[in-house]
Amino acid sequence: MFPPVYKTIRTPEVIAIVADRIGRHGEIGQDEQRPYITWSIVIGNPHDQISGAPCSDFTSVDINCWHPTDGGVEQLALEVRAALDAAGHHNRVRVNLRDPETRLYRVGIEADFITQR
Secondary structure, rough: OOOOOHHOOHHHHHHHOOOEEEEEOOOOOOOOOOOOEEEEEEEEEOOEEOOOOOOOEEEEEEEEEEOOHHHHHHHHHHHHHHHOOOOOOOEEEEEEOOOOOOEEEEEEEEEEEEEEE
């Protein structure tokens, strides 16, 4: 139910771009430097079974890469995707835009985690 998102995407390549600016619950401090990553759980489902409590969970997570430049957000998203791929997590891009309020570029990746209980 609580997948290891931070641990999975916190690779040397991602850290080189965002340091520790990775915010859970889709938030990061207003005064944080850019670029950064936010993430939140979209949906979590247990793998139910008749013989007892579920032994694992399937969780979809929304990971958003934020950067002041178009090229920068693309590079950050590629590094996050590489980290997810290396850990064996199915993922897909679900949004690619420029936020009208912050003027930051955003690439949103949805990733699926299966975690054992």
